[in-house]
Amino acid sequence: MNKDEYQKLVEEYTPKEKKLKNAVLAFFVGGAIGFIGEVIVTILQTSFGLEVKDAYVWLCILMIFVASALTAFGFFDNWVSKCKAGLFLPTTGFAHSVTSAALDYRKDGFITGLGSNVFKLAGSVILYGMIGGFLFGILGVIFHG
Amino acid sequence: MKFFNAFLLSGIFCFIAQIILDNTKLTPGHITSLFTVLGSGLAFLGIYEKLIEWGGAGATVIISNFGNMLYLGVVEGFKEMGILGVFGGLLVKSSAAISAAVIFSFFFALFFKPKS
Numbered sequence: 001m002n003k004d005e006y007q008k009l010v011e012e013y014t015p016k017e018k019k020l021k022n023a024v025l026a027f028f029v030g031g032a033i034g035f036i037g038e039v040i041v042t043i044l045q046t047s048f049g050l051e052v053k054d055a056y057v058w059l060c061i062l063m064i065f066v067a068s069a070l071t072a073f074g075f076f077d078n079w080v081s082k083c084k085a086g087l088f089l090p091t092t093g094f095a096h097s098v099t100s101a102a103l104d105y106r107k108d109g110f111i112t113g114l115g116s117n118v119f120k121l122a123g124s125v126i127l128y129g130m131i132g133g134f135l136f137g138i139l140g141v142i143f144h145g
Numbered sequence: 146m147k148f149f150n151a152f153l154l155s156g157i158f159c160f161i162a163q164i165i166l167d168n169t170k171l172t173p174g175h176i177t178s179l180f181t182v183l184g185s186g187l188a189f190l191g192i193y194e195k196l197i198e199w200g201g202a203g204a205t206v207i208i209s210n211f212g213n214m215l216y217l218g219v220v221e222g223f224k225e226m227g228i229l230g231v232f233g234g235l236l237v238k239s240s241a242a243i244s245a246a247v248i249f250s251f252f253f254a255l256f257f258k259p260k261s
Binding site: 022024026027029030031032033034037038041042060061063064065068069071072073077084085088089090091092093095099100104106118121128129131132136137139140141143 | 151156160166173174177181184185186203204206207211215220223235241245247250251256257258259
């Protein structure tokens with residue numbers, strides 16, 4: 001049996017139910033983050049008189065702070081491995097990947113460890129995000145003026 | 146109503162990402178990069194601002210919003226400074242997210258050790 005056939009066999013026997021359960025869990029966890037975000041944005045607007053655009057930026061910073069803190073305290077790794085896409089697709093996942101890289105590589109020193117590896121995981125999001133944003137931005141300038 | 150929309154929108158994004166994760170060989174790194182670029186594409190098509198209008202924070206908490214911000218940075222940079230603004234503007238709007246992640250992670254790494 002070669003590798004591809006084996007892969008197919010494994011996929012056949014992976015229970016479909018588990019995939020559905022994962023997806024539903026991701027839906028509720030991701031949805032909860034959006035819901036809480038909207039609550040925070042509303043509070044920032046009504047109680048602190050922020051413009052909606054600024055409120056979104058504050059929310060982003062707040063989420064990154066909370067996710068970084070939870071990663072540093074050691075809770076977030078377990079949660080991400082359980083909730084998967086529900087936690088890594090929101091901005092929390094970006095913060096988690098940066099913070100966990102910083103924590104893990106600090107033992108190799110501040111320059112050769114932390115410094116050169118802090119974007120080890122988040123680097124691809126930043127690189128391809130920037131390239132995509134640049135190319136679509138050029139298209140946007142051409143087509144939408 | 147907007148709270149429900151926010152729940153639904155970010156939930157659906159994560160649902161789709163989980164389906165991709167479980168049924169392909171793509172890793173979370175692939176998927177987040179993909180959704181970021183997708184965010185730029187949706188912004189170009191004028192869809193992302195409609196998603197934010199409809200779902201509020203539900204659209205802005207997702208990593209795709211990073212792509213949206215990068216796109217808007219280029220377009221608004223070009224309006225202000227021409228070609229120079231394309232380079233100067235790209236990171237302007239997403240600066241807060243990147244700076245926050247770098248600053249918080251550095252100081253947490255100073256004071257905490259990985260648990261494992």
